Structure formats: structure tokens, C-alpha cells
Amino acid sequence: MSDTPVELELSVQPSSQTESGRGLQPPPLFQRPLTTRDPSAPRQPPLLQLDVQLPESLPEQQHRARPRWINHRRLLLLLSGFSLCSAILGLVYYMHYNHQHSSIQAATPCLSPACQWASTRLSMSADPFTQPCDYFLSTCRSDILSPDNVGGQMEEDIPGHPQEQKSVWTERRGRSKEREDRRLRKEKIPDRQTVLLQYLREILESKDRPDSAAVQKTKEFYRSCLDTRSIDTAGAEPFLSLIHKLGGWAVSGQWNRTDFNSTLSLLMRDYATFPFFNLYVGKDPNEIARGTTKRYIQIDQPDLLIPIEWNSKTLKSEAKTQTLLPFLASCESYLALLGAPPGIIRTHVGRFTSLSSELAAAAAPLHFRQSKGPLYQRMTIRELQIQAPTIDWLGCLQAAFHPLPLVEDDHVLLHNSPYIVQMSLIIGKWLNEHELSTSGPVRTYMVLYLLHTLMPALGSRFSETATNLSVALGDAEGVDDRWKHCVLETERGFDLVLTHLLRKRTAHREAEEIIQNICSSFKSKLHELKWTDQRTLQFVMKKVQSLIPRLWTTKEISSEAELNLLFSKVTVGTNSFFSNYVQLLSMRRKRRIQLLTEKAEAADILSVTPLLLGDELLFPMGMFIPPLFHPTYPRAMNYGVMGFLIAKDILHLILPDVHSQSEMVQAVGECVWAHYLTVTDKAGRGGALSLAAAQQQEVWVQYSALQIALQAYHQSLKNHPSDTSISGLSHTRLFLTSFSQVHCVSDPYREAMPMEPSFLITAICAESDLCPTSLQCPNTSQLHSSHTC
Structure with a gap:
């Protein structure tokens, strides 16, 4: 899709639905309830109303002539009706409870090591449904869009609350915010590039036996890079x-x-x-x-x-x-x-x-x-x-x-x-x-x-000199951890080995499934938008329909024997990183030759976002790694995190300038922002600021990405109803709770996002039967709203 213009004017044929009926309403799949009610349980029928009536007037003598039991007929009929009604209600309640109970039991708990780790992490994090303010009213940075920050807001009177209640809530919020700040400093989810480097580090430091010769050389190179004592001794x-x-x-x-x-x-x-x-x-x-x-x-x-x-x-x-x-x-x-x-x-x-x-x-x-x-x-x-x-x-x-x-x-x-x-x-x-x-x-x-x-x-004295120069020039970004530096250097020379090891650990079937489902949901999302130009729409839709999404794997090396042959002349010493590094530079020449002579595009092992290559939409293997993705996770977790990230990447890649082509982008962005101002109690205190076009688009992108991921997950549940669970959470709640973990993540579009992504849960939860009714903060209006975005 390299010939696609940078600014796409997109338009879709309007559906038969009215503007109010389809414009900003989430699709029906988004109305799946949480633990408050089982989605497949039958709705409770209305109460039986037995309207037993007698004639309005009867001759008195006729009334006196009746037997005694007839005089109590009305009372007997009423008692019988109430008894029958109670029996039916009891049966309905039993069936509903039994179905709900069996449904909960059917959600098999995930007990894999990866799920146990995820369960521990979830238990250590604030629950967005039991502690909504920790997620929805806090940010990882100062609130630059408002003249007052969250700390200042907590010192003001809370409308509708007594002063003494305010002081208690302020103290509780203050302690909560301190805990949250400490948690974010210690447990901030790193950017996806760092997550990938950490995963490659685990591979390089693993004690797998037996390793092939090429893998052994790769790990020895990495270990020699970590041996800073020997490097400094050599000088x-x-x-x-x-x-x-x-x-x-x-x-x-x-x-x-x-x-x-x-x-x-x-x-x-x-x-x-x-x-x-x-x-x-x-x-x-x-x-x-x-x-x-x-x-x-x-x-x-x-x-x-x-x-x-x-x-x-x-x-x-x-x-x-x-x-x-x-x-x-x-x-x-x-x-x-x-x-x-x-x-x-x-x-x-x-x-x-x-x-x-x-x-x-x-x-x-x-x-x-x-x-x-x-x-x-x-x-x-x-x-x-x-x-x-x-x-x-x-x-x-x-x-x-x-x-x-x-x-x-x-x-x-x-x-x-x-x-x-x-x-x-x-x-x-x-x-x-x-x-x-x-x-x-x-x-x-x-x-x-x-x-x-x-x-x-070379030794630390050389690197310190380079760092001092960077500091003097004002462009120092801080010294990276040594392990990260060594992973990057290892990749420069042994990228084929690392690609092979990563491919062996990638869950291809699960990754391909989520790619296909998210792409299918993305295509349906395009039809919900109201575009301005029909001709450009037809061009773009044709391009989108022709895209072939797939996992980006390389076929350069198909076996460990080929890798061993390729690196047969490479000798790696454990205590001589300099000589190892010189060989690495020589190997880079071989990679240049391969790039010049081969036709296929080699997979970039360090890539963490999809890319367009002709008609192919390629998703690097480095996207599908723990803790963001794991084949043993419940699908709710994978779709809540990786599904959202994939959908967001696709929207940025395919629709780089959608704001100028669709009025819905502005409408959704302003709607979510208005909801944010209301919930954070800033709308009435000088905080009703309009969003810039880039901010409106980013809000729409992330809100739409969450919708796309949720729709894709529910579709996967229709195709494969069984799914495991963690901590006893229902499927949709686990999806949203997992999504809330994508919090404070370094993102190239982060500056354009005026709020934390986790706040989007409140907009998704505007449908009252989707989220628990406790989704509210004591000092604000309820987060549930009849107005949806």
C-alpha cells in the first residue's frame, strides 16, 4: 500500500440506520454484561397478574342464598393466585441462579505459570471496578490540559458533600494517590520495545540444554558483553x-x-x-x-x-x-x-x-x-x-x-x-x-x-567520556542498563539466531487468530464512520479489502543446522569482548550482502508495530510476547491488551489523518472529553477546554481500538464459547481489567492523548448492563451515564 496517499479522504456508504441510531452507539456486541448478570440467562418474565372479578352488583337475597363456601371464593382464588405466582417466580429464580452458577463454574480457572504470574500482578494492582478513582481520576503526569491538577482538586469543596465528608475522602484519596504514585514509579509498564528487549534477555540468559553451536556462540557473546570487569581490565x-x-x-x-x-x-x-x-x-x-x-x-x-x-x-x-x-x-x-x-x-x-x-x-x-x-x-x-x-x-x-x-x-x-x-x-x-x-x-x-x-x-572510562560530552551538549537521555546495551549489540551480529529462537517461542496459531479477528473487526468499524468523500472511500476500502494480514516471519533460516553452518567461522571467547565485537562488525558486512542480493524482506526482530509491505499487513513476532501476550492466557486478557494495541496500531497506520475526513472523529473525541470533565468535576470550574484536532483524533483512535478489540473478543467467544478466567472474573470484566493495565505506557502518540487510556472504560461502560453498578467515585457524579459516545 505504498502508493496510498498520506492524507486519506475516506467515506463509507451510509447504512440504513438513522444518525442517532448508529452514529455513536456501540454495536450490540458491546452490551455483553459482566458478573452482575449472565449474558445467556433468560430475562425474568413479568409478574403474573390474576385479575379475578365478580359482578359489580347482585341482589341481596341472592347473596344470602349462597352456600357459606361460596362467600369466600374471592379470598380462595386470590390465595391460589398468589401461591401459583410464588411458585413460578421461585422456579424462574432457581433456573436463573442455577444457569448463572453453572455458567460461572464453566469458566475454568487458568492455572498455567503465565496465568499465575498475571493473577499476582492483577492482585497487586488497583481494580478499576472496586477502586475506580485510582485509575480513572489519576494520571501518570501533571494534568496539562487543566489549570488545576488532581492534587489541587482534592483540596476544594466537593459539591453536594458535607465538609466533614470531604476531609475524610480527601485524606483517603491522598493516601491512595501516594500509593499509586509509588506503584507507578516501581511498576510502570515499560514501552513495548523494552518489553521485547527484556524477553530477548530472558532467552539469552536461559539455561536451555542442549543448545546448538550457533545458539551457544550467541549466548557467549552476550555474557562477554556483560563482563564489564574484564572489559575495564583490558582498557x-x-x-x-x-x-x-x-x-x-x-x-x-x-x-x-x-x-x-x-x-x-x-x-x-x-x-x-x-x-x-x-x-x-x-x-x-x-x-x-x-x-x-x-x-x-x-x-x-x-x-x-x-x-x-x-x-x-x-x-x-x-x-x-x-x-x-x-x-x-x-x-x-x-x-x-x-x-x-x-x-x-x-x-x-x-x-x-x-x-x-x-x-x-x-x-x-x-x-x-x-x-x-x-x-x-x-x-x-x-x-x-x-x-x-x-x-x-x-x-x-x-x-x-x-x-x-x-x-x-x-x-x-x-x-x-x-x-x-x-x-x-x-x-x-x-x-x-x-x-x-x-x-x-x-x-x-x-x-x-x-x-x-x-x-x-571499550572500558567504562571511554563510555564516561562520551556521556560527559552528551551531558554538556544537553542531549543526554540517561545511561541505559548494561543488559539492554548487550541485548542490542548481540542482535546486531546474531539477529538470525535470535529470530530463530523467537520464532520457536512464538504461538503462531494464537497470534494469527487474534490478528485475523482484530482486522475483521477493524473493517466493520470503517462502515460505522460517516465519511465526506465517496470516491476516496471506494479507493481506500478497496485497499483495505485487498490487505493480507499475517504474522511477519522470516524464511531465511529454516533449521539450526543452517545456523551452525552460517556461524561456523565465528569464534567467541568468554573473556574477550573486544575481539568478539570486532567479529560482530565483520558479520555486519555479510548482512549487507544478503540485503543487496535477496528479494524477500528480512523480518526485523526489534520491530514491535505492524507495517505495510505491498499488499501485506505484517505483524512482527516481537509483538506477541509475555507479559503482553501469552498462548495460555485467557483470551479475554490477550484481547484486552494485545488486541487493543493491534487495533490502535492499525488505525494509526491505515488512517493517519482520519480527523479531516470524518465528523465522527470530532464528535466521539469531544463526547469522551466532556465525560472526562464531568467525572473529574472540572466542567464547572474552568476546566471545559476544547481538544485540538490531534487530541480529538487520538481519543477517537484509542476509544475505537478498545471497541474493536472488545467486538473481536466477543466474536471469538461466539465461535469458541469456552474461555478460561483469572481471579474468578467474568470474561468481559477480565477483558476490561486487563486493558486497564495498559496504563502509563510509553507511546509515540502519548502527548496527543489528554487522559489515561484506562478512563475509556467509563465510556465503554456507559451501557448500564455492561459494567458493575459500583463504577463511581464518592466525590463525583456516577460514571454510568445514559449518554454514550
Whole structure:
């Protein structure tokens, strides 16, 4: 669906229902009751009314002539009627209770280890139905949409409540909020990417026996990465030994003055290092629309080490003094750690910075390059050699893709051609001016760039220097846990092994089932919307109907024997992470070759959201992992969490700008927001703020995603009525309780969501027979409402 426009004008044929009847009403499947009444129990019939009447007037003598028992006929008939009515009511009640009791007993408790863990987690979390305020009136951040926050709200008088009742409730809410804040700080559900990394960590740290040779090497690499003591003990010595093998450099005192292009070829081939330009593999965007699968070598400007800023007036990149000083200090620290004599450090750093600044001035940010025309030029390697003659392009590319044969007539895609041309001139000038000098600034530039590549394999003193620079530049995001760093590094070299292990642990049948059911419910959701343009509707609906949703698996490696053969030449030592890391960089060259020669799109093991690839809607395996998904969970849990996330991902992917095409998006968004203001008691106190278009759309997306997931779950219950349960919760209540756990989750659209997703339960529960009647807070109006969204 790559040719689908970014902004879709969607429209659906209106149904025969009236606007009030279909516009914002949840579909009938959403009216499934909870434990308050069994959905399949027969409704209680009306009371039997026996209307036994006598004539209004009878002659007195006739009345006196009747036998005595006739005089009491009315009383006897009434007593008989009441007895019969009581018997029928008792029978109905017995049948109803017996059916309900048997229905509850039919919900088999889930006792798997995964369910026991989930049950423990649920018991430690606030129940959205017995403790609604803990979920519905609290947020994970300050309430930026209201002039007052929740804490300030608790200090005000509660309308309709005595002052003494307010003080008790305020104290109770205060304690509850403190507990909730502590819980969120300690048990905040991580983002899906972190959940996946944690799961891969468990795989790498598992003690499964016996492991294949490839799996053993993968785990040994991971363990050597965790061994920071050995890494710190080695210090800079492994890197200095590597530089010596490459011919040395002027800073170390020994330099064989090796050829510039020969050194560059070695850096590209063995160490995945590209100091003067970037190199990657990808498709030609102009050919994607035609369905071609051919990939090309793509050449672009490099990731510059020196911090620069774009000057919109001069239209050039430049280094500012306030950022240049900490950069110089970090370079001096690196040279000192590498054993450079103090007297020559500043000279080498000064020339390295000058060369870096010249290269940076030739670079340009993406938005500027887009404004100047096409992002790339297609040309042969021979034509590229003419434009930038300082670099031996054929020799360097042959080294980077060895042993793949390349010739001068092969095509490449050249990005930012002005930079590549200027880079060639700059390098040529510096080589001519300093080739006979003892400083070798171009050589120093390549060595420090290689140091940047190998930094993850060096000791803590190097990483601390890099962190200090990030802090000085104001872009530090905090230091990740070591295990997370090691999982990511392991994936870079052993992704095929991890993909194989993840595929073995993925419940394919259960994942495919929930994918298909959610996609089917999503398609039905589209028909509920009132679109503005019929032609675009027909186009989009045709696209949606043609989509093939499936689990994204790879067929590159089909057996452990193939993996063992592929990694047969890789040797991994448990106490030498540096040498292991160097081999990892060499393996990345093999992956580039595979990307260039293979037609199939390799599955991205670190992906956690679906993607469109032609007519296929692919769902990565990394989405279907514990604790978000497990094959032994009750389906209510899987649909309440993963079903909601899948539906939300699809809505964002397929309908990126639906707000401008459907009035219902605004109507639903404002309806839910008005409900939120009412429940949180902000509507009458200056809190009735309108939502921006992006916020309205996000509220509609998440509310619709919850509806889609619930409808898909109820449909699955119709097809397969049996489902297990946890903690004795009924199916729908377990669904909603599980959904409430998707709380405070890091999400790329989080800033557009004006409330916690768990509040959407109150909107879903607007149907009075869906949720328990206790869904309310003492200081607000009841959360049940006759007005539904």
C-alpha cells in the first residue's frame, strides 16, 4: 500500500440506520454484561397478574342464598393466585441462579505459570471496578490540559458533600494517590520495545540444554558483553593493538604511512566504519510503486562526530563555540586514554577539529535537501568516480561487499551529491598539504572515527567520556542498563539466531487468530464512520479489502543446522569482548550482502508495530510476547491488551489523518472529553477546554481500538464459547481489567492523548448492563451515564 496517499479522504456508504441510531452507539456486541448478570440467562418474565372479578352488583337475597363456601371464593382464588405466582417466580429464580452458577463454574480457572504470574500482578494492582478513582481520576503526569491538577482538586469543596465528608475522602484519596504514585514509579509498564528487549534477555540468559553451536556462540557473546570487569581490565590495549595492525598512526609514534584508500577499504570491510560517507542498502523509491524488489547500494553523508547546527541564514552547517569546547575536551580525553604524549595532544586535536569542521560545513540536514529537489541521483560507479575522484569507489565498495563481484557499470544511489563532491575536494587538499607532515590529520580522523565505532567494546572510562560530552551538549537521555546495551549489540551480529529462537517461542496459531479477528473487526468499524468523500472511500476500502494480514516471519533460516553452518567461522571467547565485537562488525558486512542480493524482506526482530509491505499487513513476532501476550492466557486478557494495541496500531497506520475526513472523529473525541470533565468535576470550574484536532483524533483512535478489540473478543467467544478466567472474573470484566493495565505506557502518540487510556472504560461502560453498578467515585457524579459516545 505504498502508493496510498498520506492524507486519506475516506467515506463509507451510509447504512440504513438513522444518525442517532448508529452514529455513536456501540454495536450490540458491546452490551455483553459482566458478573452482575449472565449474558445467556433468560430475562425474568413479568409478574403474573390474576385479575379475578365478580359482578359489580347482585341482589341481596341472592347473596344470602349462597352456600357459606361460596362467600369466600374471592379470598380462595386470590390465595391460589398468589401461591401459583410464588411458585413460578421461585422456579424462574432457581433456573436463573442455577444457569448463572453453572455458567460461572464453566469458566475454568487458568492455572498455567503465565496465568499465575498475571493473577499476582492483577492482585497487586488497583481494580478499576472496586477502586475506580485510582485509575480513572489519576494520571501518570501533571494534568496539562487543566489549570488545576488532581492534587489541587482534592483540596476544594466537593459539591453536594458535607465538609466533614470531604476531609475524610480527601485524606483517603491522598493516601491512595501516594500509593499509586509509588506503584507507578516501581511498576510502570515499560514501552513495548523494552518489553521485547527484556524477553530477548530472558532467552539469552536461559539455561536451555542442549543448545546448538550457533545458539551457544550467541549466548557467549552476550555474557562477554556483560563482563564489564574484564572489559575495564583490558582498557585501551585491544584498540591500540588493532591500530598497530592497521599500520599505526602519528599519535602512537609508529606510523607506516599506509595508503589512504587501502586503509579506508580495510575500515569498510572489516570494521563497518565509514568515516567520510555513509553506506547502506535500500530500494529505489521510484521503483517501489512498480512493485520491484531490487535493492541498490546507497551512499550518503556520514554521521558526523563534531556537533554542528544548521544556520538558516547562511544555509550552512557550523559549529558553535559553546558546543565546540566540550567536544575539544572529549577529544583530548580520548587521546590521553590512548596514551598520547601530553605535549602533542592539542596539536592533533586542533587539526582533527579543523578537518571535521570543513566536512561538517559541506553537510546539510534532510529538510533542506528535500526542499532543493530529489534526495538522490542514480548513477554508475564509473560516473561517481568522475564526480569524486579522491576516493577509490570501486575498490572501497568491492571491499565493503566482498566477495560480491562489483563492476564500474553497476548503479548506486547517491544522496547529497554536493557533499560527496566537496568531501572529495577537502580530503584531496588535506592529503596533499599534510601527506609529508608528521601529524597525519587525515589518518587521525580515520582512527578516531574507528574509535567511535568500537567504543561499545571499550572500558567504562571511554563510555564516561562520551556521556560527559552528551551531558554538556544537553542531549543526554540517561545511561541505559548494561543488559539492554548487550541485548542490542548481540542482535546486531546474531539477529538470525535470535529470530530463530523467537520464532520457536512464538504461538503462531494464537497470534494469527487474534490478528485475523482484530482486522475483521477493524473493517466493520470503517462502515460505522460517516465519511465526506465517496470516491476516496471506494479507493481506500478497496485497499483495505485487498490487505493480507499475517504474522511477519522470516524464511531465511529454516533449521539450526543452517545456523551452525552460517556461524561456523565465528569464534567467541568468554573473556574477550573486544575481539568478539570486532567479529560482530565483520558479520555486519555479510548482512549487507544478503540485503543487496535477496528479494524477500528480512523480518526485523526489534520491530514491535505492524507495517505495510505491498499488499501485506505484517505483524512482527516481537509483538506477541509475555507479559503482553501469552498462548495460555485467557483470551479475554490477550484481547484486552494485545488486541487493543493491534487495533490502535492499525488505525494509526491505515488512517493517519482520519480527523479531516470524518465528523465522527470530532464528535466521539469531544463526547469522551466532556465525560472526562464531568467525572473529574472540572466542567464547572474552568476546566471545559476544547481538544485540538490531534487530541480529538487520538481519543477517537484509542476509544475505537478498545471497541474493536472488545467486538473481536466477543466474536471469538461466539465461535469458541469456552474461555478460561483469572481471579474468578467474568470474561468481559477480565477483558476490561486487563486493558486497564495498559496504563502509563510509553507511546509515540502519548502527548496527543489528554487522559489515561484506562478512563475509556467509563465510556465503554456507559451501557448500564455492561459494567458493575459500583463504577463511581464518592466525590463525583456516577460514571454510568445514559449518554454514550
